[in-house]
Amino acid sequence: MSSGTEQDEDRFRRVYAEDFESLLAYALRRVAHPEDAADVVAETFLVAWRRRRDIPVAGAARLWLYGVARRVLANHHRGGVRRQRLGERLRQQIGASVADPGSEVAERLAVRAALAGLVEVDREVLMLTVWEGLQPHEVAAVLGVSPAAVRTRLSRARTRLRGLVGDDPGPPGHVLDVLTASTRKED
Amino acid sequence: MTTEERVDRLVRDADPGGLGVVGDLAGVKQALLEEIMSESLVRRAVGMPRRRLWVRRFAGVVTAAAVLVSVVPVSVVVRGQAEGGGVSPIVSAGAGVVFSPLAMEAAQRNPRLLIDRAGWTVAALYGFAEEQGMVRFRRGGRELEMNWYPAYVYADRYSGQLVDGPAKSVRVDGWPADLFQSLSGDFTVLLRPRDNVVVEMKTSGNWSRKDVDRVLADIVRVDARTWLAVLPAEMVMPVRERAARVLVDVSLPPGFDVAALDEIGVSDSYQFGVGVMSRVGCGWIAEWQRARASGDEAGVRRAVEALRGSRGWRVLRDMDRVGDWPEVFWEYADEVAAGTVRPGYVEGLGCR
Numbered sequence: 434m435s436s437g438t439e440q441d442e443d444r445f446r447r448v449y450a451e452d453f454e455s456l457l458a459y460a461l462r463r464v465a466h467p468e469d470a471a472d473v474v475a476e477t478f479l480v481a482w483r484r485r486r487d488i489p490v491a492g493a494a495r496l497w498l499y500g501v502a503r504r505v506l507a508n509h510h511r512g513g514v515r516r517q518r519l520g521e522r523l524r525q526q527i528g529a530s531v532a533d534p535g536s537e538v539a540e541r542l543a544v545r546a547a548l549a550g551l552v553e554v555d556r557e558v559l560m561l562t563v564w565e566g567l568q569p570h571e572v573a574a575v576l577g578v579s580p581a582a583v584r585t586r587l588s589r590a591r592t593r594l595r596g597l598v599g600d601d602p603g604p605p606g607h608v609l610d611v612l613t614a615s616t617r618k619e620d
Numbered sequence: 621m622t623t624e625e626r627v628d629r630l631v632r633d634a635d636p637g638g639l640g641v642v643g644d645l646a647g648v649k650q651a652l653l654e655e656i657m658s659e660s661l662v663r664r665a666v667g668m669p670r671r672r673l674w675v676r677r678f679a680g681v682v683t684a685a686a687v688l689v690s691v692v693p694v695s696v697v698v699r700g701q702a703e704g705g706g707v708s709p710i711v712s713a714g715a716g717v718v719f720s721p722l723a724m725e726a727a728q729r730n731p732r733l734l735i736d737r738a739g740w741t742v743a744a745l746y747g748f749a750e751e752q753g754m755v756r757f758r759r760g761g762r763e764l765e766m767n768w769y770p771a772y773v774y775a776d777r778y779s780g781q782l783v784d785g786p787a788k789s790v791r792v793d794g795w796p797a798d799l800f801q802s803l804s805g806d807f808t809v810l811l812r813p814r815d816n817v818v819v820e821m822k823t824s825g826n827w828s829r830k831d832v833d834r835v836l837a838d839i840v841r842v843d844a845r846t847w848l849a850v851l852p853a854e855m856v857m858p859v860r861e862r863a864a865r866v867l868v869d870v871s872l873p874p875g876f877d878v879a880a881l882d883e884i885g886v887s888d889s890y891q892f893g894v895g896v897m898s899r900v901g902c903g904w905i906a907e908w909q910r911a912r913a914s915g916d917e918a919g920v921r922r923a924v925e926a927l928r929g930s931r932g933w934r935v936l937r938d939m940d941r942v943g944d945w946p947e948v949f950w951e952y953a954d955e956v957a958a959g960t961v962r963p964g965y966v967e968g969l970g971c972r
Contacts, residue, residue, distance in 0.1 A: 458637035544634035
């Protein structure tokens, strides 16, 4: 076989082994129904498999996968991703395991509702920073913006979130999930 | 704690991505990996039997199937001057060359796109007679792979490419197409469907956009005879002769029909081996099942001994250096020797 083909497959296997959990967590944070994360993960890795030749080496692979997943999610939110037969077992396991969001404590739901109120890119900058633990230059790579812009948006996101949550979040009432967050154009 | 840290902590505490509640993921993680690596979009779309995708690995040196019935010197037709003053690699078959009807029929269905520029050669080929296949051209360190699919997968292929950004319109031999560039710099050119076939080209190696444009301008669609004539000489070998080489030390199951191998079509040596040995393996397992069902103990022993001996067959050992298909074969051979075989062998070996 061509060594390139073998290397591509090995690289895909390695990336899958190392980054599957990160991608699943990424997806769980951004879908309305936890089991939909299985579709996003399956679709993302299917794209990665088809484009395994394109997967960057070393640590950049996870950022590249986040970038692919971001586009898959955007398509998902537009209703463009058909449910995959792929990942059915994962879907079932998530569905059977993850608690109904309605049973979560009010403070968490209030924070998520506040996140949903942020401008999309600001929200994503904050989530990638805090939930995915990325540095500004890594967030910049995922979103295709400059690190300076990331820092600016991060600062703005924190300020706005603090204003939305307040010092005492209190009962949130009806809470929108992150998935249903505003899709208004960025400012 | 600073204000920033306090906000971050609030957000962190609201993280819905904790995997602790999902349970042990090892099983589903492995299952999804196998699904992805063994199931292509097209295979799902057309309901083709699953076969481990790594049967598609290719040998570095390509030999292919028998399409030429008789050989006379091939006449070279110069189609244009190439870089460095060389001639076009495109030749046309002389009037005395007779291709088999199967090969001609398959070639008629192929996209039959060639790079009309000196130095480009066909490095790999499979699926010649099928609705989904691939031909890979190579020149130095650059490769251009042309995959063809049934036209109805076009929308899926197109949307799959959009993850890398919007398309740019290009033309290939006058036909409209869309050009995409991946994050790593490789290019994909997706042609609009034509004659119920969609072609997707992918570059690998060091390509600039200018390189892509130059090669796209050199791509021409040729007739079936020219397409067959351009294939490397080693691909043009009578099927019987090629099969005889492959089967030289292989025990054949009762009723094995060498003539039926014609339908394997043009392919590189690995894919030809898969086509031949699939029929051998399936034939022996069917014979083993028949003998067991009818109480034919001698027949059972013959099948077990043949399959047990498969680890020594040269064709499988050669293929094993290229890809994993022989390992699948040997898994089922071992099961037969142990007295039971999973029904999945039908898909695993591609039995028809």
